[in-house]
Amino acid sequence: MAAILQGLQFYPGDSFIHRLDPRAKLLISTTFLFITLIYVEVTVTTIIIVAEALLAAISGTMRRWIKTVYGSIPFIVAVFLMNYLVRMFIPGQPPTQVILYESFAAAYRLIALLASFSIFFLTTTPEEIGMTLTKLKIPYMYVFAFISAIRFTPILAEELQTIMDSQRSRGLELDKGNPLTRLKRYIPILVPLIVNVLRRSYELAEAMEVKCFGASKKRTYLKELKLRPRDLFVIILTLISISISIYFKFINPIKIP
Amino acid sequence: MIRFESVEYIYPNGVKALDGIDLEIGDGEIVTIMGENGAGKTTLIKHLNGLLKPVKGKVLIDGIDTRKVTVASLSKKVGIVFQNPDDMFFSENIWEEIAFALRNFGYDEEVVKRRVENAINFMDLASYVDKSPFTLSGGEKKRLALAIVLAWSPDIIALDEPTIGQDILQKEKLLQVIKLLNSQGKTIIISSHDVEFIADLKPRIILMKRGKVIADGNAEEIFLNEELLKSCNLLPPQLITLSRELEFIGVRPRLYSPRELAAEIMTRLQR
Numbered sequence: 001m002a003a004i005l006q007g008l009q010f011y012p013g014d015s016f017i018h019r020l021d022p023r024a025k026l027l028i029s030t031t032f033l034f035i036t037l038i039y040v041e042v043t044v045t046t047i048i049i050v051a052e053a054l055l056a057a058i059s060g061t062m063r064r065w066i067k068t069v070y071g072s073i074p075f076i077v078a079v080f081l082m083n084y085l086v087r088m089f090i091p092g093q094p095p096t097q098v099i100l101y102e103s104f105a106a107a108y109r110l111i112a113l114l115a116s117f118s119i120f121f122l123t124t125t126p127e128e129i130g131m132t133l134t135k136l137k138i139p140y141m142y143v144f145a146f147i148s149a150i151r152f153t154p155i156l157a158e159e160l161q162t163i164m165d166s167q168r169s170r171g172l173e174l175d176k177g178n179p180l181t182r183l184k185r186y187i188p189i190l191v192p193l194i195v196n197v198l199r200r201s202y203e204l205a206e207a208m209e210v211k212c213f214g215a216s217k218k219r220t221y222l223k224e225l226k227l228r229p230r231d232l233f234v235i236i237l238t239l240i241s242i243s244i245s246i247y248f249k250f251i252n253p254i255k256i257p
Numbered sequence: 258m259i260r261f262e263s264v265e266y267i268y269p270n271g272v273k274a275l276d277g278i279d280l281e282i283g284d285g286e287i288v289t290i291m292g293e294n295g296a297g298k299t300t301l302i303k304h305l306n307g308l309l310k311p312v313k314g315k316v317l318i319d320g321i322d323t324r325k326v327t328v329a330s331l332s333k334k335v336g337i338v339f340q341n342p343d344d345m346f347f348s349e350n351i352w353e354e355i356a357f358a359l360r361n362f363g364y365d366e367e368v369v370k371r372r373v374e375n376a377i378n379f380m381d382l383a384s385y386v387d388k389s390p391f392t393l394s395g396g397e398k399k400r401l402a403l404a405i406v407l408a409w410s411p412d413i414i415a416l417d418e419p420t421i422g423q424d425i426l427q428k429e430k431l432l433q434v435i436k437l438l439n440s441q442g443k444t445i446i447i448s449s450h451d452v453e454f455i456a457d458l459k460p461r462i463i464l465m466k467r468g469k470v471i472a473d474g475n476a477e478e479i480f481l482n483e484e485l486l487k488s489c490n491l492l493p494p495q496l497i498t499l500s501r502e503l504e505f506i507g508v509r510p511r512l513y514s515p516r517e518l519a520a521e522i523m524t525r526l527q528r
């Protein structure tokens with residue numbers, strides 16, 4: 001789980017991808033998501049994953065990106081097993097090889113799905129995400145809630161670690177006993193965590209009020225987002241690939257191996 | 258006895274927090290680990306009960322390799338009081354909070370009762386027994402955190418930044434508790450950058466910087482070495498600065514107590 005989160009956190013850098021306009025990056029990620037959703041074929045999924053990996057490599061965030069993929073393995077296995085087992089027991093299904101292949105395709109697509117937004121989050125600062133969402137006419141209150149959630153995730157993870165260290169030093173053994181008693185052992189960890197989160201949210205609310213949050217409806221930024229030629233180039237390229245994928249899927253369907 | 262043998266620790270994010278630490282701390286010693294933020298003090302303390310295991314080298318507590326036993330079994334020997342007490346409280350009242358660790362360690366209910374009461378009396382918490390830990394003030398929380406650890410009476414007690422957010426009176430009390438515990442033969446390890454507090458204790462000081470031990474000696478030796486302190490972003494205790502200023506009347510710079518310095522000034526002036 002933690003590995004997935006790492007792949008969704010901003011990773012500083014100065015690559016071509018980092019310098020792109022966040023809206024262009026959002027469009028790229030959405031395109032990956034869209035194409036993955038409309039095509040089920042393994043070939044297309046592979047192309048998407050390769051393209052995602054390529055972008056990750058260009059932006060110098062390859063290691064983090066791989067972590068996202070790696071962290072999602074439990075989900076991928078779960079999707080594969082669910083698909084396979086459920087269809088095995090439903091009468092009137094195609095032969096086993098076909099089910100196996102289709103279950104594999106579904107699990108494989110999940111990699112592309114989970115990794116598609118990794119590129120966006122890895123190379124975009126929370127501030128830029130905020131600006132993008134504001135530009136998309138989303139009310140600032142929701143934008144703020146969203147970016148502070150992103151911003152507080154690493155802090156929360158650190159705090160969880162400290163709490164676990166504290167309680168283990170008091171003789172708490174988390175991996176002992178049957179699943180039910182093990183669950184009970186998490187109470188000494190969850191209570192301080194929740195109390196600390198609540199306390200922090202009150203502090204944040206006070207700090208925001210001191211800074212007159214919500215006093216003016218229209219929010220402006222010091223740095224305005226501006227589309228430069230290279231952003232336009234990327235956007236046009238992305239739109240072309242979306243059009244091609246729509247064309248071959250809906251208007252003039254072709255058989256993909 | 259605690260032994261660090263060329264211990265190296267690297268956090269998962271690639272930060273090298275300990276870089277070849279060789280250390281020996283005898284039974285009944287008071288040791289202070291000093292150094293700026295990020296020097297590796299807390300990381301070092303977390304190695305004492307096996308919360309962190311060395312990537313290279315080894316840590317031996319009374320000859321036991323920390324990599325070979327569980328945190329729970331080592332914690333019985335090494336009690337760590339963490340910096341922020343809010344990270345440990347979860348019980349309804351103070352009594353239960355202190356009893357939690359004792360029950361984890363498998364003591365009889367009767368022993369638990371006796372030890373909780375001892376800890377409560379020792380740390381002066383008797384008037385709060387039925388209160389929730391969350392309603393305590395900052396100073397009381399720190400006292401409770403210490404009481405929790407003292408309840409199972411570990412041989413080695415490590416305090417991570419015990420003076421942060423404490424007023425003078427609380428610090429005074431903490432000082433007395435530390436001295437008392439030490440007189441009972443406990444090994445005390447304190448991480449801190451509260452120079453004045455440490456000066457009162459006159460312990461052995463281990464100075465850390467970027468994961469390395471850069472100096473190890475008695476308090477006076479370290480505090481008189483201005484250059485060394487400066488390189489760690491520390492100032493010498495005020496009494497040392499004052500004795501330096503008084504060198505012109507013949508006062509020798511030393512780690513005096515206030516009374517000693519006053520006497521020294523008097524004798525110098527009378528001459």
